[in-house]
Amino acid sequence: HVLFAYLHFDENIKPANITRIVDRGLTAIAYEWVQADSHLPLLEPMSELTGAVFARKAMALLMECKGHLGGSYMPHWPAASAMVIGAGHIGANAINVLIQNKLKVMIVDKNPNTLISRLSKYIPSASLGAADMEAIYFDEDDPAGSCSRIRQRLGQCDIVICSAVRRKTLPKEICPYLITSGELSLMSANSIMCDATACDKDLIESCVSSESLTYTYTEHNVIHYNCDHIPALVPHSSTRILTEATFPYVEMLAGGLREALSKNAPLAGAVMCHRGFLTHEYSAVKKGMDHVSLCDLMPAAAVRQPELQGAAHV
Structure with missing residues (x-):
């Protein structure tokens, strides 16, 4: 068999x-x-779908839990702010959905100089050019400084989506977490925290995956959603x-x-x-x-x- x-x-x-x-x-x-040829042809399509669906789900939770419409759909309507950690297959597709829905997007990435060229695989150039977007450099040689840059922006975030996993070059002895449980208190109440990687307490201390498509939990007044097979929603x-x-x-x-x-x-x-x-x-x-x-x-x-x-x- x-x-x-x-x-x-x-x-x-x-x-x-x-x-x-x-x-x-x-x-x-x-x-x-x-x-095959340095690609993962059976994982990458689901990773791309995972990023898009996580962004959609995070926006829905933002409406349900915080009463925030999210995107700047009408003149003078304030957009929500989202942070996406990692801009690989998952992250780039989450960023695409957030940008197309006119959210402000902060992107944590270790190669910001190539970020636009990587995102352009998924996002039309006109949308990229009009996006309210900021790149936050993650320097593996200075993880404390990188985490400080993330921490300084948490108070602005209505949504955080982690789409990155830990490399061997970033052991927990050097960098326990990018965002600790205690730092959730910097976010406003009923903001949304998602880990799209199906990893438990990897880069975000408070994130634990779930088999449920609907399960959420609250820690430090922040709503968490970490479904480990979100493509099943679609x-x-x-x-x-x-x-x-x-x-x-x-x-x-x-x-x-x-x-x-x-x-x-x-x-x-x-x-x-x-x-x-x-x-x-x-x-x-x-x-x-x-x-x-x-x-x-x-x-x-x-x-x-x-x-x-x-x-x-x-």
Whole structure:
């Protein structure tokens, strides 16, 4: 049996649940680890959708919880202010929605000199030119100063969307959080805090992901929404996008598992478990679990397991 789906063994899933899947003896292949030509073709479309839907959801919560319309839709109507942390696939698409709805947008990014060119992939030049937008430089060599720049602007933020994950170059020993729980008090009551990365207490101390599409919680008077599978809010759109991306790989697998893995390194590198053994080294190390190389179980497999780079990083 073959399980081909989003699995995220390296994220919030408990080791015991990984073991339950492994012990079934099936071959599990993770969408998010299929890499081709330095891209993640099955993760990136959902990341792009995630950014857009998180921005829409944050704006809806702002209306419901703070009574703020959000965008500057009418003359002299004050726009809400949003901060987006990270401008990768998730962040850029969140920024697009916020700009198109005429919010003021602050963007925390470590490469501000290339920000406009990266955003232009998703945002029309006319909209970018008219946007009320500020880039906030995140300097990994000066995390304290970078966090100070974020902290100084929190009081202006009606919405914060974190779309970045922590790199190895920014360990918690050097930078525990970009925004601490205590700093939420700088934001006005009923402002909105979202983490779009499905990571718990990673860069935002108060953010913990949830399987619920509707669950919110309040900390220091700030509304939190951190759904870990938000594309499910738009099932028609997400199904169409994902089907178009996955179908070529499904065709390969339909021709036989061994042949597909022997001829396709991106698929082989995404195998998480096979014949009762955990095979994905990165996930195993992160979870402190034993693993066996897929090459030892299937010598013909064209295994390549690169470091995951799907989400934006700070």
